[in-house]
Amino acid sequence: MSKRIDxxxxxxxxxxxxxxxxxxxxxxxxxxxxxxxPSGCGKSTFxxxxxxxHEVIPGARVEGKAVMDGVDIYGSGxxxxxxxxxxxxxxxxxxxxxxxxxxxxxxxxxKLNNRRMPKAAADELVEGSLRHANLWNEVKDxxxxxxxxxxxxxxxxxCIARAIAVSPQVLLxxxxxxxxxxxxxxxxxxxxxxxxxxxxxxxxxHNMQQASRVSDRTxxxxxxxxxxxxQLVEMDDTTTMFSAPxxxxxxxxxxxxxx
Amino acid sequence: xxxxxxxPVPAPDVAPNFTTSPSGRRRKRTNAIMATLVxxxxxxxxxxxxxxxxxxxxxxxxxxxxQFISTDMTxxxxxxxxxxxxxxxxxxxxxxxLATLISAPIGLFAAVYLVEYGHxxxxxxxTFFVDVMTGIPSIVAGLFxxxxxxxxxxxxxxxxxxxAIALSVLMIPVVVRSCEEMLKLVPNELREASYxxxxxxxxxxxxVVLRTSLAGIVTSIVLAIARVIGETAPLLLTVGIVTxxxxxxxxxxxxxxxVFAYSQxxxxxxxxxxxxxxxxxxxxxxxxxxxxxxxxxxxxxxxIAEK
Ligand SMILES: Nc1ncnc2c1ncn2[C@@H]1O[C@H](COP(=O)(O)OP(=O)(O)O)[C@@H](O)[C@H]1O
Ligand SMILES: [Mg+2]
Numbered sequence: 208m209s210k211r212i213d214x215x216x217x218x219x220x221x222x223x224x225x226x227x228x229x230x231x232x233x234x235x236x237x238x239x240x241x242x243x244x245p246s247g248c249g250k251s252t253f254x255x256x257x258x259x260x261h262e263v264i265p266g267a268r269v270e271g272k273a274v275m276d277g278v279d280i281y282g283s284g285x286x287x288x289x290x291x292x293x294x295x296x297x298x299x300x301x302x303x304x305x306x307x308x309x310x311x312x313x314x315x316x317x318k319l320n321n322r323r324m325p326k327a328a329a330d331e332l333v334e335g336s337l338r339h340a341n342l343w344n345e346v347k348d349x350x351x352x353x354x355x356x357x358x359x360x361x362x363x364x365x366c367i368a369r370a371i372a373v374s375p376q377v378l379l380x381x382x383x384x385x386x387x388x389x390x391x392x393x394x395x396x397x398x399x400x401x402x403x404x405x406x407x408x409x410x411x412x413h414n415m416q417q418a419s420r421v422s423d424r425t426x427x428x429x430x431x432x433x434x435x436x437x438q439l440v441e442m443d444d445t446t447t448m449f450s451a452p453x454x455x456x457x458x459x460x461x462x463x464x465x466x
Numbered sequence: 467x468x469x470x471x472x473x474p475v476p477a478p479d480v481a482p483n484f485t486t487s488p489s490g491r492r493r494k495r496t497n498a499i500m501a502t503l504v505x506x507x508x509x510x511x512x513x514x515x516x517x518x519x520x521x522x523x524x525x526x527x528x529x530x531x532x533q534f535i536s537t538d539m540t541x542x543x544x545x546x547x548x549x550x551x552x553x554x555x556x557x558x559x560x561x562x563x564l565a566t567l568i569s570a571p572i573g574l575f576a577a578v579y580l581v582e583y584g585h586x587x588x589x590x591x592x593t594f595f596v597d598v599m600t601g602i603p604s605i606v607a608g609l610f611x612x613x614x615x616x617x618x619x620x621x622x623x624x625x626x627x628x629x630a631i632a633l634s635v636l637m638i639p640v641v642v643r644s645c646e647e648m649l650k651l652v653p654n655e656l657r658e659a660s661y662x663x664x665x666x667x668x669x670x671x672x673x674v675v676l677r678t679s680l681a682g683i684v685t686s687i688v689l690a691i692a693r694v695i696g697e698t699a700p701l702l703l704t705v706g707i708v709t710x711x712x713x714x715x716x717x718x719x720x721x722x723x724x725v726f727a728y729s730q731x732x733x734x735x736x737x738x739x740x741x742x743x744x745x746x747x748x749x750x751x752x753x754x755x756x757x758x759x760x761x762x763x764x765x766x767x768x769x770i771a772e773k
Contacts, residue, residue: 263661265585292664302655305770306677316663319673355770366659373663 210276210293210376210407211236212257217271218436219252219261226252228436230271232426234377239399239408241418241445244428245460249437250411251299253428254379257409258294259287275376292316295375299382301362303354303369310350312365313337316373332372340368341398360391367398371406378402380410384417396421415461419449427457519751526748529741535749538721539709547738551746553711554726558753560715561626561705561722562695565633570687572634573641580642581649582671599639607635608700615704624706626715629722632700640690648682649675681765688761692754698724723750 212234219227227249234240234257242250255261256269259280273280280290303312313333317324324332333350337343342364346357354365363383370378380399384392399421402408412418418425426442441454452458486494534550542549576596580589611632615623652675660670676683706719707729723746731743 258662260658260662263658288664288666290664291662296662298655298658298662300655302653302659304656304659304674304678315660316665319660319663319665319669321669353770369659369663 212377212407213272213274214257215272215274217253217256217269217273219249219256220266220268220270221252221264222266225436227428228438230439232439232442234407234409235424236407237403237405238423239403239410239421241422241425242409242411242428243413243415243418243425243460244437244440245430246413247433247437248428248430250428251381252437254381254409254411255296257377257379258296259290260296262287292373293375294377294379295370295373297363297366297370297378297380297383300386301359301366303357303362303365305353305355307354308351309346309354309357309365312354313368313372315369336368336372337365339371339402340364341394341401342368358391360387360394363387363391363395364398367395367402371402375406377407377409380408382411382413385413392417415449419445425449427452427454427460429456429460522744522748522751525741525744526746529745530748534742534745538711542709545738549742551723551726551742551749553708554721554723554746555749555753556711556713557626557705557720557722558695558724558750560713561629561701561720562633562691564626564630564715565637565694566687566691568630568634569637569641569690573638573687573690574645574683576638576642577645577649578671578676580646582667582675596639596642599635600643602636602639604636604697605699605703607632608703610635611700611704624704624719625717626705626712626720628704629701629720630715632704633694633697636697636700637690637694640693641687644686644689645683648679648686651682652678678770681769684765684768685761688757691757695754695757696724696750698728701725702728723747723753 214230214232214234217227217230218225219230230253242254244250252261257273257280261267261269269281271281275294279285280294304315307315310333311318313336314324314329317329317332334343334347337346342361345361346352346365354362357365363386367378367383384395387395396417399408399410403423410418410421422445424442425445425448427440427448428437429440430437441448441452441457443452448457449461452461533548535555536552537548537550538553539549576592580592584592611628614631615625615628656674656678657670660674661667665673701722702725705722705725707725708719708721710721712718712720727743727746727750730739730746733739
């Protein structure tokens with residue numbers, strides 16, 4: 208249950224502003240791809256084009272191709288809603304639905320889509336997703352309590368459980384740990400290790416150690432000057448990127464000498 | 467090492483002194499004066515409100531009997547103290563009820579359009595007109611309804627629907643404005659969370675946006691009802707007054723509490739008419755209070771539990 212994505216020559220716009228230019232990248236199945244780079248270089252923007260979340264912003268558009276298993280997700284006749292069902296997303300700030308209990312949050316993908324599910328199957332899905340997100344033991348006695356009552360790290364794992372409950376092929380994570388304490392961060396990193404058995408994962412992170420700990424491949428985004436579009440400077444195996452990057456800009460960024 | 471001198475540094479070693487300095491005394495004095503002033507302003511603002519409420523309760527309270535609430539004005543003549551407001555209570559509920567049925571969906575849908583779909587010129591124009599409509603004098607709304615039905619049906623036509631339409635003209639902009647504020651309060655992150663699960667936009671609006679702001683929407687609608695339930699001028703023009711119940715909204719005049727109070731007072735400002743006017747005023751205030759309590763109850767049921 209995991210797919211590869213081939214992005215070629217992707218330009219991303221907000222209205223007339225070109226935020227990201229000419230990205231070509233292969234995202235391997237069953238692996239973790241990390242995207243690093245300075246703030247504002249378009250990592251989030253790029254990530255959001257992978258499940259067509261970019262276009263919910265008025266005026267936002269994309270040129271180029273992103274092919275998942277032979278199908279261009281920007282091809283004509285492709286339903287963005289269907290794309291999002293298969294490419295899930297976890298956001299920077301945990302965002303459980305405040306009107307829903309923990310259980311309802313996990314089932315949100317089913318419930319919000321008006322799909323019916325027998326209670327036994329729903330129970331199984333809730334337990335399975337929460338176990339998969341390493342949260343089951345902490346919440347199994349309070350499934351009917353509001354999800355917003357959990358700690359930040361627990362909320363983020365709840366959001367991961369919610370995302371995997373719709374069985375996506377790919378999981379996108381935009382700085383999932385930046386709002387969390389170190390312990391919750393480690394818990395999520397462990398979780399990412401386990402999840403890559405089943406999912407293709409793309410994670411944006413500001414934290415170089417995190418990129419080197421969790422990812423198999425790393426892509427470095429940069430922008431030449433403010434106001435210029437961001438670009439993918441270099442992409443390689445994480446070990447290569449961190450030990451012997453081929454571009455000077457990458458080396459400077461990784462060793463903390465940039466700007 | 468070169469010493470940098472032109473930067474703020476803590477005072478050299480002196481024992482801390484936390485007793486009040488002269489400037490501190492001035493600050494305390496100013497603080498006390500300001501506190502007195504705002505308290506005074508608050509008390510002054512309370513005076514008319516409290517005197518109004520006591521007046522209504524004292525004058526209207528003596529009228530508030532079961533007989534007053536459960537009879538209408540059929541066959542009550544001259545100085546007879548009989549008669550009551552049953553027909554006016556029912557009429558007020560009928561007409562504001564219908565006005566709410568018309569205004570709440572239209573206002574809410576317009577707010578959803580403005581917040582969730584509207585970008586650019588059309589939305590800006592709509593917002594502008596809503597703002598203008600919020601300031602429409604109520605008599606103009608009444609005249610509008612009269613003119614509208616004169617064209618549609620005929621100049622002599624009078625019915626509850628006319629009153630409801632007149633009130634809707636006043637109510638819709640209020641509902642739009644306040645619902646818009648409520649929908650804007652829903653964080654964008656929740657919409658995105660829903661989209662990212664593959665939920666289409668219309669279901670996201672219904673099940674996430676509207677659900678999250680439900681408590682606020684209920685409050686908005688009740689406040690809009692409270693805003694129009696005491697309107698007199700448009701009802702005077704459209705539904706007038708009658709002495710008995712009229713359950714048909716399509717045919718004939720309908721009595722309402724504000725118009726009842728007005729007509730009683732204007733007929734007999736010194737005697738039983740004035741008493742009935744105060745009684746009707748008290749009943750109207752009680753209805754608004756009950757509405758507010760119901761709204762509080764409903765919105766607390768739907769508000770977001772944080773535990
Ligand atoms: N909603 C938006 N509308 C217009 N411009 C945006 C929007 N979001 C981001 N941008 C711009 O796109 C560029 C990339 O932003 P972003 O993808 O958030 O960077 P990163 O995630 O790498 O910090 C920035 O110049 C930013 O100002
Ligand atoms: Mg970002």
